[in-house]
Amino acid sequence: MAELVYRIRGLKKEYADRVVVDIEQLDIHTGEFLVIVGPSGAGKSTLLRLLNFLEPPTSGEIYFQDQLLGASSPLLEWRRRVTTVFQRPILLRARVRENIVLGLSFRDERADDRIEKILARVGLSAFAQQPAHKLSGGELQRVALARALVINPSVLLLDEPTANLDPYNVGMIEEIVREHNRAQRTTVVLVTHNIFQARRLGTRVGLMLGGRLIEVNATNAFFNSASDPRTAAFVRGEMIY
Amino acid sequence: MDEIFRGFLHALRFIFSADPALVEIVWLSMRVTGVALFISTLIGVPVGAALGLTRRRARGLIAALLYTGMGLPPVVVGLFVYLMLSRSGPLGMLDWLFTPSAMIAAQIIIAFPLVAGLTMTAVQGVDANLPLQVRALGANRAQEIWTILREARIGVIAAIVAAFGGIVSEVGAVMLVGGNIEGKTRVLTTAIVLNTRTGDFDLAIALGIILLGLAFAANAALLQLQKRGGD
Numbered sequence: 029m030a031e032l033v034y035r036i037r038g039l040k041k042e043y044a045d046r047v048v049v050d051i052e053q054l055d056i057h058t059g060e061f062l063v064i065v066g067p068s069g070a071g072k073s074t075l076l077r078l079l080n081f082l083e084p085p086t087s088g089e090i091y092f093q094d095q096l097l098g099a100s101s102p103l104l105e106w107r108r109r110v111t112t113v114f115q116r117p118i119l120l121r122a123r124v125r126e127n128i129v130l131g132l133s134f135r136d137e138r139a140d141d142r143i144e145k146i147l148a149r150v151g152l153s154a155f156a157q158q159p160a161h162k163l164s165g166g167e168l169q170r171v172a173l174a175r176a177l178v179i180n181p182s183v184l185l186l187d188e189p190t191a192n193l194d195p196y197n198v199g200m201i202e203e204i205v206r207e208h209n210r211a212q213r214t215t216v217v218l219v220t221h222n223i224f225q226a227r228r229l230g231t232r233v234g235l236m237l238g239g240r241l242i243e244v245n246a247t248n249a250f251f252n253s254a255s256d257p258r259t260a261a262f263v264r265g266e267m268i269y
Numbered sequence: 270m271d272e273i274f275r276g277f278l279h280a281l282r283f284i285f286s287a288d289p290a291l292v293e294i295v296w297l298s299m300r301v302t303g304v305a306l307f308i309s310t311l312i313g314v315p316v317g318a319a320l321g322l323t324r325r326r327a328r329g330l331i332a333a334l335l336y337t338g339m340g341l342p343p344v345v346v347g348l349f350v351y352l353m354l355s356r357s358g359p360l361g362m363l364d365w366l367f368t369p370s371a372m373i374a375a376q377i378i379i380a381f382p383l384v385a386g387l388t389m390t391a392v393q394g395v396d397a398n399l400p401l402q403v404r405a406l407g408a409n410r411a412q413e414i415w416t417i418l419r420e421a422r423i424g425v426i427a428a429i430v431a432a433f434g435g436i437v438s439e440v441g442a443v444m445l446v447g448g449n450i451e452g453k454t455r456v457l458t459t460a461i462v463l464n465t466r467t468g469d470f471d472l473a474i475a476l477g478i479i480l481l482g483l484a485f486a487a488n489a490a491l492l493q494l495q496k497r498g499g500d
């Protein structure tokens with residue numbers, strides 16, 4: 029397996045001439061747990077959409093597992109090695125189990141044992157046959173996580189997955205993600221507003237500001253000896269723009 | 270009051286004796302409405318879905334046309350189809366006027382905008398972020414569209430129910446283009462009009478009961494389908 033999942037050079041994303049993502053250089057290593065923090069509007073969600081190949085970049089290079097993204101790239105195949113859990117879980121009007129099966133069904137795969145295991149892991153075995161829209165917020169997000177993990181992605185992207193959840197659900201989701209990252213060597217990129225969560229989970233943490241990656245550093249260094257004053261300010265909880 | 274009650278009894282006798290003329294009328298009604306609804310659904314659901322999935326600006330004019338079509342007076346549709354199919358009309362060579370085909374054509378024009386317009390609304394009502402989520406889970410374009418349609422299914426069935434309601438009880442258009450010819454183009458609604466005019470209230474009531482029963486049965490079936498899809 030490639031040592032780098034993503035190798036990013038001069039990546040730009042513009043909407044109507046407004047540059048929203050502008051990343052000089054970023055390497056994401058196979059199996060690492062990268063956390064991205066930054067104020068609202070910094071371009072974090074947009075970066076995740078680019079990493080999931082849901083939108084094309086305006087310019088720049090993304091190498092995915094050593095292959096350069098271009099017009100002839102097998103986008104669907106790449107997209108099927110990556111998945112995203114969004115802040116607001118969007119489930120189908122169907123039973124919990126049918127929701128969890130969704131990604132597998134797109135791939136014409138069956139994996140009943142994996143489904144049962146993941147249902148148990150997110151504590152929803154008893155809910156498998158329940159209509160998903162009757163679940164609580166935390167349960168919904170656990171279904172969304174289960175449906176992402178059941179396809180065994182190489183890369184798991186998480187966009188503020190615990191932003192509106194209670195401590196019990198936050199803890200459970202963090203634990204499951206960490207477990208997957210360690211046991212399966214799933215590469216994880218987590219976007220969060222919670223710097224404590226960043227500290228708990230990340231092997232590296234990056235600060236995004238106005239579309240740029242200001243600093244990416246090992247977690248300890250990021251929090252204790254940041255090389256950029258803006259990082260230090262952000263860590264102290266000061267407003268930065 | 271007495272008359273209605275007697276008519277009602279006669280009507281029941283008619284129905285249970287399965288009068289051949291009656292059976293023919295019922296059968297033709299079901300055929301015309303069934304075929305018209307089937308074709309409208311076959312075209313209307315994909316068209317409505319495609320419109321629901323396109324960007325708001327691009328669909329503006331077509332959407333406005335569809336919404337207008339949803340409110341078309343059936344008599345006007347009948348007149349239009351009549352003119353198209355009349356001997357000197359552009360489609361006169363089809364020789365469809367005063368045949369069930371003409372009635373089906375008119376009912377399709379009434380039903381299609383209802384199916385397409387309400388399907389469009391149903392698809393637009395699906396969470397705007399669902400396509401992104403579904404693609405993130407690895408759907409190709411066809412799987413993405415199918416998933417969105419499935420998510421809109423309750424609204425799509427409501428669209429079909431509304432279209433069915435719009436044509437099953439419709440009389441103006443089928444009267445104009447079908448001509449209410451006995452044994453050929455007489456359907457439940459036109460027969461009710463005729464028998465009421467000639468004072469044959471027993472028959473008119475019998476036909477009315479059957480029409481109501483058919484409409485109820487069809488709607489119950491569709492709603493059952495909707496309920497099953499609801500969980």
Ligand SMILES: Nc1ncnc2c1ncn2[C@@H]1O[C@H](COP(=O)(O)OP(=O)(O)OP(=O)(O)O)[C@@H](O)[C@H]1O
Nearest residue numbers: 043044048066067068069070071072073074075221
């Ligand atoms: N599809 C789009 N079209 C136009 N502008 C967009 C689009 N998506 C995002 N933007 C703009 O890009 C900027 C960055 O958005 P993004 O959602 O990536 O920020 P974010 O860092 O995730 O913010 P938050 O923390 O609030 O989620 C914002 O100003 C947003 O308005």
Ligand SMILES: [Mg+2]
Nearest residue numbers: 072073074187
């Ligand atoms: Mg965001």
